Each structure stands twice: as C-alpha cells, then as structure tokens.
Amino acid sequence: MDLRAETREFLTTRRGRITPERTNLGAYGGNRRVPGLRREEVAMLAGVSVDYYTRMERGNLAGVSEEVLEALTEALQLDEAERGHLFDLARTANASGAARSRARRAPTPVLRPAVQRILDSLDAPAFVRNACLDVVGTNLLARALYAPLYDSPSCAPGEPVNSARFMFLDVPGAQSFWGDKAERLTRDSVAILRAEAGRNPYDKRLTALVGELSTRSEDFRRLWASHDVRYHRSGTKVFHHPAVGLLELDYEALVLPADPGLQLNVYTAVPASPSADGLRLLASWAATTLVPSGSGA
Numbered sequence: 001m002d003l004r005a006e007t008r009e010f011l012t013t014r015r016g017r018i019t020p021e022r023t024n025l026g027a028y029g030g031n032r033r034v035p036g037l038r039r040e041e042v043a044m045l046a047g048v049s050v051d052y053y054t055r056m057e058r059g060n061l062a063g064v065s066e067e068v069l070e071a072l073t074e075a076l077q078l079d080e081a082e083r084g085h086l087f088d089l090a091r092t093a094n095a096s097g098a099a100r101s102r103a104r105r106a107p108t109p110v111l112r113p114a115v116q117r118i119l120d121s122l123d124a125p126a127f128v129r130n131a132c133l134d135v136v137g138t139n140l141l142a143r144a145l146y147a148p149l150y151d152s153p154s155c156a157p158g159e160p161v162n163s164a165r166f167m168f169l170d171v172p173g174a175q176s177f178w179g180d181k182a183e184r185l186t187r188d189s190v191a192i193l194r195a196e197a198g199r200n201p202y203d204k205r206l207t208a209l210v211g212e213l214s215t216r217s218e219d220f221r222r223l224w225a226s227h228d229v230r231y232h233r234s235g236t237k238v239f240h241h242p243a244v245g246l247l248e249l250d251y252e253a254l255v256l257p258a259d260p261g262l263q264l265n266v267y268t269a270v271p272a273s274p275s276a277d278g279l280r281l282l283a284s285w286a287a288t289t290l291v292p293s294g295s296g297a
Contacts, residue, residue, distance in 0.1 A: 001201040001210075004059030007089050010198075011057045013227045014076045015042055022077065045075035061093040081195060085229040088198040108205060109261040111137040118264075125249070125267040125279070128256070131196045132206050133189060134160040136262065141279070144286035145267065148177045148242065164189045164209065168217040179240050190223040191230035198229065237267075243289075244281045246274070 016036040025041055037045075043053035048068060056064060056072070069090055073083045109130050116137050119126050125142040127135050135146065143150070149161045154169040167174045167186045175182045196206060213220040232253050239247040249267040256262045269275035 001197055001207055003089065003092055003201050006059075006197065006201065007061055007093070008057060008059040009225075010085065010089065010227045011076070014078065014082065015039070015057070018077060042072075042075050046071040061090040063094070064090055081191075081229045081231045084231070085195055085198040088195075092198070092201060109136070109259055111262070112259065115256065115259065115262075115264070122266065125282075126264065128262050128264050129163075130263075131200070131203065131261045132162065132209050133164045133193065134162050134205075136160055140286050140290060141283055142267070144243075144282050144290055145239065145241065145247070147290075148173055162209070164193060164213065164220075168213050168220045171219075176242075177240055179238060181238050185237075186219065187223055187228070188230055188232070190220065190226075191228045192232050194224065194227060195229040195231070232263075241278075241282065243285045244278045247278045247282070248273075248275045249279075 016034065018036045020037065020041065023037070023041070023045060025037075025045070039054055039057065040050045042057075043050045046053060046068070048071070052068075053072075066087075069087060072078075073086060076082075078086060111128055115128060119128065119137055119139040119142075122139055123141075125139070125145045127138040127142040127146070129135050135149070138146070146161065149155060149163065149166045152166050152170045152173045154165045154173070155161050167182070167189055174186070178185055193206065193210065196203070197210070200206070210224065214224060234250070234252050236248060236250050239249065241247055247269070249269055251265055251267050254264045254266070256264055269279050
C-alpha cells in the first residue's frame with residue numbers, strides 16, 4: 001500500500017469532518033470553501049507552522065516527533081483508535097529499510113497446537129483470527145455458531161473462512177445472519193482492516209484482500225475510502241442462527257502475545273437468558289451435526 005497516500009487521505013478526511021464550531025476558533029474567517037477546518041486552522045490548533053502541517057498532510061511523517069503527533073491528535077479530535085492509527089503511520093514512515101524488508105518477509109501467523117487446545121477446553125464459542133479477519137482456528141461451538149460462513153459461496157475451497165469476504169461477497173447471507181446489525185458490522189470490519197493497514201502496510205495477504213474486495217464490492221470501496229479505523233476489543237453481537245434462532249452474545253477479544261497478528265475471540269451469554277439456552281441448543285446441534293476437526297475448517 002502507498003504509505004504517503006494513506007497518510008494524506010487519513011489526515012484530509014479527519015480535517016474535513018471538524019467544523020470551526022467544534023473548536024475554539026469559532027467561525028474563523030469568512031467565505032469558507034471547505035466543509036471542515038482549513039490547513040492553517042489545524043496548524044494553529046496544533047501549534048505548528050502551516051508549512052509543517054502541509055508537509056504532514058501531503059503524506060510526509062518522517063522525523064515528526066511524538067509531541068507533534070499528540071498535538072495533532074488534539075487538534076483533529078482523534079479518538080483512541082485514530083490516534084493509534086496516526087502513530088502507526090508515523091512509526092512505519094520512520095522505519096528503516098531493513099525493518100520494512102522484515103515486515104514484507106514476515107510469515108503468515110499459524111495456529112499453534114497449544115492454542116487449539118485452549119480453544120477446545122473452553123465451554124463457550126471461541127475462535128482465533130488473524131489481522132486479515134481470516135478464521136484460523138475454532139472450537140466446535142464457534143464452528144457451529146459460524147456455520148453460515150462455512151456454508152457460504154464466499155468461502156473459497158482451500159482458503160480460510162474470512163468474515164469480511166462473507167460480509168461483502170455474500171450480502172444476502174450476511175444480512176440473514178446478522179439482521180439489522182449487518183450494516184454496522186460491515187463498517188466495523190472495514191475499519192478494523194484499515195487500522196491493520198496502518199500497522200503493517202506491507203502485509204501481502206491484507207493487500208490482496210483489500211484489492212479483491214475493492215474490485216468486487218462497491219460498498220467496500222465506499223467504506224474503505226472513508227479511512228475510518230476501529231479497535232475490536234469487546235461488545236455485543238446478535239446472531240440469527242439458522243438452527244437455533246436468535247443469539248445475543250457478549251464478546252471479548254484477547255491478543256496472543258506469543259503469536260503476533262493473532263487474536264482470540266470468546267463469546268458468552270448472560271446466565272439464565274434465552275441466549276444461554278440457545279447456546280446449549282447450539283452445543284447439542286453441533287454434537288450431532290458437526291465432526292470436530294481441530295483445525296477450524
């Protein structure tokens with residue numbers, strides 16, 4: 001991916017969404033021709049020269065200090081994920097050529113047997129995904145929960161199940177599975193991929209996935225162009241499972257420090273709730289319908 005273009009478009013879109021009324025500038029100047037702040041206004045708020053901010057917005061973050069990045073975070077009113085994205089872009093811009101070469105050669109993360117044993121020991125749906133939203137391992141309950149993804153025509157033979165591919169290339173399936181929450185989840189998935197692109201713009205698999213989805217989905221192209229970023233840590237998801245019906249599950253996302261790029265997601269239901277009953281029914285359905293594979297496939 002083009003790091004300078006990523007930086008330029010991210011800063012431009014963040015600047016464009018802030019009106020003077022959201023800052024202490026008020027209606028600074030008249031005859032406004034931009035929807036958000038002007039470059040000179042951002043420079044004033046960040047305490048840097050207009051030329052220096054212009055250089056950054058053109059995609060050049062080389063040599064920019066943490067103090068300036070923090071000031072820019074405040075000026076553009078970035079949230080935690082956006083701040084992290086800006087710092088990731090700067091870190092990559094200042095990386096040595098050797099570090100970039102190592103990133104390009106980094107092997108695709110794979111699931112260790114010990115992690116699969118952890119999955120299998122959990123009495124809750126749990127799976128491991130990589131930075132591209134590929135499902136690289138599940139336990140039986142998670143395999144059952146995500147049965148619509150495995151049965152989808154978007155799941156290519158020999159390739160891991162990918163939730164972003166399911167959302168954008170099997171829209172009817174995604175809408176049936178997630179109901180009225182499908183649109184929000186599609187936005188979130190793009191924001192997660194965009195954040196990962198800032199952390200590792202040299203990830204060949206991520207670049208290929210973004211290229212494929214951009215080519216095949218107009219919705220993905222539109223959302224990708226927004227440059228929104230998001231962390232995926234905890235929350236609630238609603239599933240419309242074809243075998244057991246409605247499930248409202250809380251999730252926690254746990255990074256695996258020994259396996260950079262992999263994340264463990266675990267779903268639970270509120271005790272004594274209809275969704276807890278639904279998980280028990282799902283376990284029964286899985287035990288009679290699915291054969292444990294130990295590979296998430």
